[in-house]
Amino acid sequence: MSYQALYRVWRPQRFDEIVGQTMVTKTLKNAIMTQQTSHAYLFAGPRGTGKTSAAKIFAKAINCPNQKDGEPCNTCDICKAITEGTLNDVIEIDAASNNGVEEIRNIRDKAKYAPTSAAYKIYIIDEVHMLSTGAFNALLKTLEEPPANVVFILATTEPYKIPATIISRTQRFDFKRITAQDSYQRMQYILEQKQIEFEPAALKLVARASEGGMRDALSILDQVLSFSDNKLTVDNVLNVTGDLSQTQVDRLMTTIAQQDTSSSLATLQEVLTEGKDEQQFVEDLIGYCRNLLVYASAPQIIEEVELGNVTETFKQLSTTFEATQLYQMIDILNDVQQQLRYTNHPDVYLEVLLIKLCHVPAKPVAAAAPSVEASAEENQQLEALKAQVAQLSQQIKTLPQSSGKTTAHRTNSVKPKAHKVQVNKTAIYPILDTATRQDLNRYKEVWPDLMSMLSITKRAVMNVSRPVAANAKGVIVAFDYQLFFEKVMNDQELLDELKNGLNRLLGSPAEIVLVPQEDWPVIRKDYLATNRLEQKEGKATTTTAQPSATAKAEVPKVVKEAVALFGEDIVEVKKD
Missing domain, CATH: 1.20.272.10 (Zinc Finger, Delta Prime; domain 3)
Structure with a gap:
């Protein structure tokens, strides 16, 4: 048998083997166990994070007659056929090369037929964002009214390119980047199973170089092992990746x-x-x-x-x-x-x-202490400076003295003021007036996608930020550190990029207001206190405006009878 790459040999065959996606795998297993599966799913996330693997495992688990706790047995004929890619009821399509209307119409026509050997017919459409507009329209009707026993699983690395009408008809799962620690542990397990010696520092370099993709990590590992004759050392990893030590x-x-x-x-x-x-x-x-x-x-x-x-x-x-x-x-x-x-x-x-x-200006160094032994020339310069200072002091004493008030005014006028970026409360309060948990969750869902659209340096600055409140038209973003808050506030280009990204992800423009995390509790508390005061004043005004019991008692009897007969809206009382 020909050699197979590590990422193919060690591809996950169970949900528990998928690295770093606990939320996704747990939800899918529970849905299978309780038989609450949907007819369409959208798996979105960076490359090499397990989207296609999860789709195939889901196809096995939902069709496996021996599935236990939402996991496939991987020993029955159906599981083996899906693993080998020979089951006709599980169809995997690459949308990058089959993105036309005719291909999707063909899928729509064939989806009407019942599965042949499995319980469900599964369509896995990889890189679905590559479909044309006409193809999306052809797929839309099928997703809206799906045939019985048919499940669509759409996988993509760019979910913002998918029409909202498609996304709204699917259950969306966002696959996150795999941490370097999770990648390291998975590769360590594989190397131990293959009985290959390795340097932990070298394996950590591979985990960092993968940039959150498990498939990339295994590909780099495979390349290093081939280069070094199955010896994993730091020098070999650096030679393959081209990184600096x-x-x-x-x-x-x-x-x-x-x-x-x-x-x-x-x-x-x-x-x-x-x-x-x-x-x-x-x-x-x-x-x-x-x-x-x-x-x-x-x-x-x-x-x-x-x-x-x-x-x-x-x-x-x-x-x-x-x-x-x-x-x-x-x-x-x-x-x-x-x-x-x-x-x-x-x-x-x-x-x-x-x-x-x-030549970038370095950190200013504190002035060095004067040397104990000074040269003769330095002593002469020092004496000359002392004489100048004494002369200037004498001239100052002879100047007319100004009033203390004027002096204080002048002193205050030249007193330097520390510049600090201020929080825009006038933009925060309108958002808080109509803020809802649903709007906040909507921004939290797209926040990882928004970060992935930024460059490495901008992502590093925004890595310590998160949405804390939102309404339909805007979001308040809190920063863990004042330094990063001020950096973003002064970077109009980054702010525009964030607004454009949210517009693409949400389909509507959104206002972004920034606050430091340390100021956020105080701002929220002040807002709540202001609202309570306004409500209290409103109640007091209403109470004052109402007539007293004495006033009500003074209403003439004839007026009461008229109101009882015709109603308050019609009766008008005029004084003589």
Whole structure:
């Protein structure tokens, strides 16, 4: 038998084997156990996160005569046929190459026929967002009035391209990116089963390089094992992925912090001599700067992402660089990354890049203490300065004294004021007036998709934000850290990108209001207190406006009788 890739050999055959998607697998198993399955599902999420695998496992479980606790037995004829792809009742279609109206009409016509050997006929349409508009319209009628014993499973990496009319007729499951820790544990299990020796640090590099995709992780692992004759070492992983070693990045960033241009260029030549990819070189530096930025505010996030591989040099550099300096460095790296795509001399761009990075204004250093032993020239300069100070002091004493009030006014007028980005409460209160839990859940559902639409650097800034309140026309987003809140408030381009992304995901424009998390409880409390006060004042006004019991008693008898006969709306009392 010919060799099969690791991701094919170790493809999940049970829901419990799918990595990092506990919510999805638990829901599907419960639906199968209670026989509450839907006629159409939408599996959305990044590549390599288990969407197609979950669809095939669902097809086996719903048709398996021996299914237990929502899991297929994988031993009966139906399960084996679905695993091998030979069961006629489970049809898998690639929408990227079958995206026309005729293909979907063919599916619609064949779906009317009952399944031949299984209980349900399953249609798995992969990359469904590639269907044309006419194909979506042809599929819409079938999803609206599906035949009995037919289940459609739509899988996509870009759900915002699917019409809302299709999504509304399916049960949507969002597959999230797989954490580096989950990828590491799965690969560790596979290597132990294959009895292959490995370095834990090397396996962590593979897990980080996969960027949240289990299939990508196994593909990289497969490539490294082939390159190194079934030996997994750090050097072999770096050679295959083209990444910089942690030592190289630490040394390079240290020289940048010290503004040592010659040492930085020497490190660059070493990296290029090893044949590292120029784009990957810039990508590694962007990721490192991002990690430094986040580590200064939330070290636990970086500890989790890097699987505990945080060096002492990295920790020291996180206190050396200022946030504004890192922002500028990331902007420079982004510009060069774009330019590298259109040049035949990437080494020149990288050399200029390092020179720019070394000249980014560094963290201001405190003034050094004066030396005990000063030269004769320095002593002369010091004496001259003392004489000038004494002369100026004498001149100040001879000036006419102004009133204390004027002096205080002048002092106050030149007193520097710390600038702080203010929260826009006038935009928050209208959203809170009509905020609902349903609207908030709607924004929370699309928030991961919105983050995936951003670039790496923008996603890093928005990673500490989340929706906290929403109505039909807007959402309030809270940031865990004041630093990131101010950064986004001053980035109009990012705000516009967020609004455009929500418009594409929700189908309608949405206002975005930002608040720091530490200010959010106070704002919400003030809003509730204001509402209670307004309601209390309204009740008091209503009570005052009502006539007293004495006034009611003074109403003439004839008026009462007229009101009883004709009603209050008709009777009008006029005084003589």
